[in-house]
Every structure is written in C-alpha cells, then in structure tokens.
Amino acid sequence: MGLFSNQFSNVVEWNEFREDMIFYKWSNQEIKKGSRLIIRPGQDAIFLYNGKIEGIFTDEGDYDIESQIIPFLSTLKGFKFGFNSGIRAEVLFINTKEFLVRWGTGNPINIPTPQLPGGMPIRSNGTFSFKINDYIKLIDKIAGVKSSYFVEDVKLRITSILDQLLMKWIVKEGKDMFNLQSMSFDIAKGIKDDLDMQLFDSGMTITSFQIMSFNYPESVQKMIEKNASHSMIGNMNTYQQASMVDGISSGAVGGGGVASDMAGMMMGMNMANQMMQNINQASNTNQATPTQTSSGAATSSSSSEKPNFCPNCGQKTGEGNFCSNCGHKLN
Template sequence: MSLFKNQFANVVEWEEFRDDMIFWKWSNREIKKGSRLIIRPGQDAIFINNGKIEGIFTDEGDYNIESQIIPFLSTLKGFKFGFNSGMRVEVLFVNTKEFTVKWGTKNAINIPTPLLPGGMPIRANGTFNFKVNDYMALIDKIAGVKNSYLVEDIKIRIVSILDQLLMKWISREGKDMFNLQANSFEIAKGIKEDLDMQIIDSGMTITGFNIMSFNYPEKIQEMIAKTASHSMIGDIQKYQQVEMTDGIASGKVKGGGAAADMAGMMMGMNVANEMMKNMNQNQNQNQNQNQNPSSQGNNHSVGNKIPNFCPNCGQKTSGGNFCSNCGQKLV
C-alpha cells in the first residue's frame, strides 16, 4: 500500500538551477500526499496560490510538505490530501545572493563640452550589484508572467539606460572632462541612485555601482598625458630643454640636421652662461678682498689694546708700550 501511495508523491525543488538565475517557478503540477520540499543554501521558497503568497520559507533543508509546510500556509492550513487528488499551487524559488554584473558602454558617449563642438567621445566600464528585496513586487511585476528570470535580463535593462545616466552625471556641475577618474566615485553614486529607482518597482534593488575606468580617444589620451607632463615640469622652457637633452642622450637628435644644430647651440649657450656666472662670482670675491687689505691688521690692533692699568704693579699707564713704574710690557 505504501508503495502505491509513493507513486503519487513528488519532490518540490529547484530543478533547473543556474548560478545566474534570479528565480525559477515550480508549477503546473499537483503536490501529492507524501511530497517533500527541498530548499538549498541561498534559496527561498514561496508558495503561491491564485497569485497570492501563501507562505515564505527561508531555511535550507528537506521538509515533509503535509506535516511541516501546510500548517504554516495562510489559507491552506486545513487542506487534506485526497486519494486521487493533490494540492495545486506554485512554488517560486528565489536566489537570495547578491549578483555582481560587469558592464561597459557599447559605443562612445558624446559628452557635451565647450572645448569640443561635437562633444567628448568617452567610453566607460565597471560593475554593478543587485539583489531581490521585495517578493510581492517581484511576483506582481515579473514572476506572475515568467517562469524564470536571468541576470542577463537585468543587465540588458540596466545597460539600456546607462548611456543617458553617464551623460547626466558627467555633465552635472561641470565635471572636468580630462580628469573624470577623480570624480568617478561621485558620478557612480548618482548613477546608483537613479538605477535603483528604475528597478525597485520590480522587487529588486541596486546595492552597488562602480566605475572602473574612463577611456578617451587615442589622440585625446595623448594630449592628456602631454599636459600632465608639462604640469609636472612646470615651465615650458624647461620642458623643451629636457626634451632636447633626452633626445641627444637617446641618439634621436643627431647628425647635421637643423634639430641637432639647434640642440648643440642651446647646450653651448647654457654651458657658456654657467661659465660666465662662475667667472663673475670669482671676480666679485677678489674685488671685495682687494678693497679691504687692512682689515686683518685693524682687527689685530683692536684685539691688542693697551690696558689702562699695569697688570704687574697696578700703576696707571700713560699710553706707552711699557709700564713707566715697573717696566712691564703692556702689548
């Protein structure tokens, strides 16, 4: 008899699980007496009857539906399994993890800027994160008409409006077009808030949005690099000197051409200027010494001044080099 009964039993579980699947619906089948519910880690099981949520089960495990699940269902608590009939409900399995998705602009976005009449063509890439947070909205907007939903479906929806949001937040408050990476956190924060408003009515929320890099056209990138190098050196004349010196050292500037001649002339002028500076400094030092030849003698006489009283007998001196009383030498 028990073998006969088991023919009607079934297992309610996520049969087509994929890591990139947001939800999957077990439907169009009856739950028989003796059936079991299997919930795996990272899954929630939602029992739905006539579009209404009967119960939500979040703990992983293997459950007997008759004894462990039905008593907790809203309107089906008193359901009794008949011999030839079962309980017809839908079970929606939801992936509860946070999904991470890579994104990138398919085409360059022309950001309006006064510097370029046609706009600045920019590409960008990064990641965004999302998860399911409202089962009622999810069932009402998506799961009510779909049996499954993939991460790719959300990605298509997000990427379709990213170009507009990037243009909005890059252009906002006059962002520096040539240093967008410095403002990437602020730009990403604004985009995250806008994206969240776009999908929150579907029962999902954006938990993170990151911009990994901005990419400019090759010529614009070269200009940015050259501008940065000029800023590091600070003075265009010094930059030219460094460029010329590097060219001579590397052998790029050589031969009898105009570039080599100019390089040699500039280097010769620099050496001559340094020599003139050194000669002028030495000449000034010699003139200063010649103008004060008696400085050492004056210092000596000042240092050997005749005392007012003889250090030997104490007699008041009269200005001579020897004491008039005892003959002591005074200087």
C-alpha cells in the same frame, strides 16, 4: 494503499538551478501526498495558491510538505490529501545572493563641452551589484507572468538607460571634462540612486555601482598625456635636459659598447657644465645689484671702493692706487 501513495510522491525543488538565474517557478506538477520540499543554501521558497502568497520558507533543508509545510500555509493549513487528490500550488524559488554584473558603454557617449562643438565622445565601464529585496513586488511585476528570470534580463534593462544617466551625471558633476576619473565616485553615486529608483517597483535594489574607467578618443588621450607631461616638466630647458637623460638611460646614443658609453659621458658632462653656468649666471645677477650715485648714474657698489688693507701683503693702504709696501694694484 501505500503502493499507490508512493506512486504519487514527488519532490519539489529547483530543478534547473543556475548561478545567473534570479528565480525559478515550480509549477509543472501537482503536489501529491508524500511530496517533499528541498530548499538548498542561498534559496528561499514561496508557496503560491491562485497567485497569492501562502507562505515563505527561508531555512534550508528537506521538508515533508504534508506535515511540515501545509500547517503554516495561510489558506491551505487545513488541507487534507486524499487518495487521488493533490494541491495545484506553485512554488517560487528565489536566489538570495547578491549578483555582480560587468557593464560597458556599447557606443561612445557625446558629452557636451565648449572645447569640442560636436561633444566629447567618451566610453566607460565598470560593475554594479543587485539583489532581490521585496518578494511581493517581484511577484506582482515579474514572477507572476514569468517562470524564470536571469541576470542578463536585469543587465539589459540597466544598460538601456545607463548612457542617459552617465550623460546626466557627467554634465552635472563635470568641471574638468579631461579629468573625469577624479569625479567618478560622485558620478557613480548619482547613477546608483537613479538605477535603484528604476528597479524599486520590481522588488530589486542596486547595492553598489562602480565606474572603473573613462576612455577618451586616442587623439584626445594623447593631448591629455602631452599636457600632463609639459605641466610636470615646467619649462622647455628642463624638458630638453630630461629628454637627453632619458635617451642616455635607454641606450638611444650610438650602438652600445665603448662608443656609446663615451658619448653618454660627454653628454652628461656637457649637461653638468651647462647647468653650473646657469646657476652661476643666476647667482651673479642676484649679487650685482646696482646702486644709485649722487649724479643719478647706476654703478656697482663694489667697483669704486679700495680695500683698507692690501690683499697681497696686508699693509694698511693709503690714498694711492698701489700698495706702498709691495706695489700691488688696489682697484
């Protein structure tokens, strides 16, 4: 009897385990007397009988099905193995980990914008994570008719509607179409909520959704960079001076050596002189404020006044235009 019972013994386990497999259904054999159930870390095992959940086992380990599993099954707790009889039950193994998926738009998304009549073609990429959170819904919608399910299956389902959701939330949140990255958090949050609703009936939930970047056409990207550089420079004079400094620092003058160093020094001195002249001109303009005379003519407040003391010898001045002591001209 023992010889024949060993012949019918088998092991119920996840035979085809893969990191990207969401679930696996063991249903190709009959569970015999002496069979064992093996649950590995990161797995849950669900016993199904006639499509109905009989029991869910979440603790990893090696179990004797007759003595440790059957007593906890809803319908089969009184089942007794016979010499040549077994259970035609199914065991669904669930991968309990959180799956991380990278996504990217296959084609540019034309976002409506007043600046471009045909729309702004934008690409985007990022990541999203999901996991199984409702076994009953999973079995009802997917596992009831499939023997396995992969991350790629979920990715295809997500990316099929992702372009529409990107357009929806970019238009909704978009105030500056040329600076979408600053709004990526709010856009991603809206998309995550929508995707979570899409997977809700399948027993899965979106745990995170991230937008890594928005990519513009090359011509638009160059325009954005040029506009940003002009904004930082402020005015063209400073822009030209900064360009000269960049040329000197990068060795663009001459072919190197003494000639290049001298040319760089000359350019630097000329720039310094020009900057000093600009500062002096601005200072003189601010100081030479015109005053109004009694006749209405604008004159300089300092052009007609004589000093009370001679600036050359210190002698007190009189009514004349020259110092009576040293002859220095007073105005």
